Amino acid sequence: MITVSELSKDYDGSEALRGVDLEIGEGEIFGLLGPNGSGKSTLMKTIVGMTEPTEGVVTLNGLDPSKDTIGVKRIVGYVPESPNLYESLSPKEFFEFVASVRAVSPDSLERVERFVDAFEIRDDMDRDIGSLSFGMRQKVSIIAVLIHNPQVLVLDECMNGLDPKSVRVLKEFLNSFADRGGTVVYSTHVLEVAEKLCFRVAIMRKGRVEAVGSVGELREILKSQSLEDVFFKVTEEEDLGQIVKALEETL
C-alpha cells in the first residue's frame, strides 16, 4: 500500500510536484500518465526514496522513504526510464552483484533463471552489457529488480524498446504479481497499454494530479470515447488541429 499526501518537490524554484495526493492499494497496478515534464518520474523517484520531497509525506507499506530509506529500498524494485547499467559487466555478473548486495537466498536464483529464459537473454548472459541493444538492457534491468521478490514495483516507462513477446511476458507477470498482493506503479506514454493493464490511472499535468480513477470511470465522468480523449481533455490539449495546421504552415 502506497500513500502520498500533499507531496511537493521544488527544483530551484521550479515546482516538479505540487501537492500530490494518491492512495494505491495492495494488489493494484496503478498507471501514471501525463505529458513530458508533468512530474511522473519525480513522483516515482520520491516514492522509492531516491528524491527527498520538499513537502508532504510518502509511505510504502508503513515505511517512510525519507526516514527509512534502506527499509524502503529492501521492499521496492525500481526501473528508471533509461537503463544505464555497468557496461563492462555481463548480465550474469550484474545479476550476481544485485543478488549479493540484496542478500537474497540461493533459491531466488532459480527465479532469475526462469526470467532469463522468459525474456530470452540466455545467449547474451556472458556478453558485455555495453554491447547489448537498448531493449536487451531494459530486459536486464527489469530482471534485476525482480531478484529480491519485491513487494512494490515502480516502473518508469519500462516497456520502451521491448519486443512484443517480452511486453506480453511482462504484462502477464505484472498481472500475476498484483494477484499475489504486490503493488505496481507504472508510468507510460502508451495509452493503450495503460488502458489494458492498469486497474486505475492518474493523469498528471504540471506537477499536479488532475484526474484519478479507473479508465471506465474517467471515460464516464468526462464523457469520452477512449482513454486518449480523456487524456487530452484532462491535459487541456484537445485542440491539436490548430497546432498541426500551424506546423503545416511553418513547413
Place this chain on the structure above:
Amino acid sequence: MDLQSGFTIASTIAKERIYQGRKQKRGSAGRRKITNRTLWFTNLSILPFYLMISFFLGGTIVAGTSVGVFALLLLAQLFLSIMMTLNSLSTFRDLDLHEPLLPLPIERVYLLVSLSWLLSGGVALLVIPLPAAGIYSLSTGQYLSIPVSFLWGMLTVLFGHSIGLLVTNLFTYGPSRRSALGNFFQTLKIAGAFSLFVLWFLIIQYQGFLNPLLEPLTSISESLWFVYPFGASRSIADFSMIYLLSFALYSLLFSALYSVAGRITWSRIVQPRFAVSARAEPSKLRIGGKLRSMIRKDLTLSFRSGQRFLGLLVFPLMILFMNLFGIIQGEAVSAIPAGIVYLATAIASGWGISYLYIQEGESAWIMSALPVSRKEYAFQKALSAFSLFPLYGVPAILLVSFMGGFGSYLTLMQLLSAFAVALTSCLIVSDSLADMLPDNPTVITQETFGSRFHPLLILLKSAIFSAWPVFAIIGIYLLALGEPISSLETGLLFTLMAAAAALNLSLTFWRCKFTGALPLKVRTGGAEGIGPGTRSEP
C-alpha cells in the same frame, strides 16, 4: 564552420559536462546555470596546484642545476594531460554527450570535443612550464625561454591528449577478460607497467643513483638530445637552429598523431566496437557477500577500463619522486627519507578513491536504488581502493629496503606502516567524498565533487591526516635520540612508526564512524541510507 561557431559549440559541450556532474547537488549553488565565468573558474581553480609543481622544480633551476629539469616538467604536463583526457572522455561517453552532435552538420567534430576538453580544465595545464621558465630567465637573462617553454608546453599537452585518446581506444570497450584476447591484453597491461618500473630502476641504478641532483637527466638529455622531451627541454635554454627544426618536426608529428587519434576515437564513440566473448561453460549464478561483491564489482569495472592502466602508471612516478626527495636532502636512501614513500602511497590511494567514485558515472543510480547505507558505500569504496592502489607502494618499499640494505624486519615494519597509512587515507578520502555526494546520486562525475581544486585539497588533507604519526615519530625520535645509527635503533624507530600508523588507523575508523559498515554487525531495519538525513556531523 567558422571559428566563432566552433568555439561556441565547444564551450557549450564543456558547460554541459560540468552541469551534468553538478545538477544533482543539494541547494541552488549546485544546480545553477553554468556560465563562461564557471569555465574560467574551473580552469583557474587548478592553477595553484600546477604553479606549485612548477615552482618546486623551477627552484632547482635557479640553483644552477641542469636544464634537463624542464624535461621533468614536460613529463608532468604530459602525464596530467593523459590522465585528464582519459577522465574527460569516459565522462563524455558516460553522459552520451556525443548524441546532440550527431545530427549537426559539423566536420571534424573531434576538434570541437577536444576544444571542449581544454575549456573544461585542460587549458590550465599550459601554465606548468611558465614559472620555471620565468625563474630561469631571471637568472640567465634569456627571456625567450618563456614563450619557447609555452610552445613546447602546448605541444606536450597535445601529445598527452593524443596518447589519452589512443589509450582509451586500446583499453576501453576492448575485449573483456573472459576471452583469450582479453586475458592477453590484461597481461600486456601489467607487463607494460612492470617494464616501466624496471626502466626507472635501471635509470636510477646505472646513473650513480642521481647524485648530484638530476645529473642523470643532464647526461640523458645530452645523449638523447633529439628525443622528446630531452630535446624540448634543451631547446628552452638553447635557441640554435637544430632545436627550431626539432620543434617544427615534433609539431608535425604530434598534429598527425592527434589527427589519427581524434578520428579513431570519434568513430569509436559513434559506433562502439565490442568484442563478444565465447561462452566457455553454462552460466551458473552465484551469490557472494554484500561487501565482497561490491568490492569485486569495483575492481572488475576498474580492470576492464582504461583507468586501470593509468593507475599502474602512478607507481613508477612514485618511485621517481621518492628518490628526488631523498636526493634533495643530499644523501643516499636512509630510513628517514624513505618515509616519504608512505606519503606517496597515501596520496595514490586517496587519488584512487576519487576514480572509483567517478567510475560509477551514469550507472550511479544502481547503488542509489540498492539497500546500501552511506557508510557501507564509503567503507566499500575505501576497501576497493585499498585493495588496488597501495600495492604499487610495495615495490617502492622493497626498492628502498634493498637500496638502504634494510633487513627483513625493517622491511616488514615499513610495509605495515605503509598499509596502515594507505588504509587511513582511503577511509578519510572516501568519507569526505561520500559527504560531498548529493542524496542518492544518479550520476557521478568529476564535477560532482565541485571544482578541480577540491579533490586536491582532500588528497592533501588525507596525506596529512594519514601520514602525520609517521613523521611525528621520526621528528620526536630525532629530537630525543638523534639519527639512528645501530640496527637496533633503526628497528626501534621503524617499530614505533608502524605502531603509530596502526593507532592512527584505529582512531580514524572510530572517528569516521565506520563501525556500522562492518559486515559483522547485524542490521535491524531503520537503517540510514545513501539518502536524506544520513550525513555525518561536520
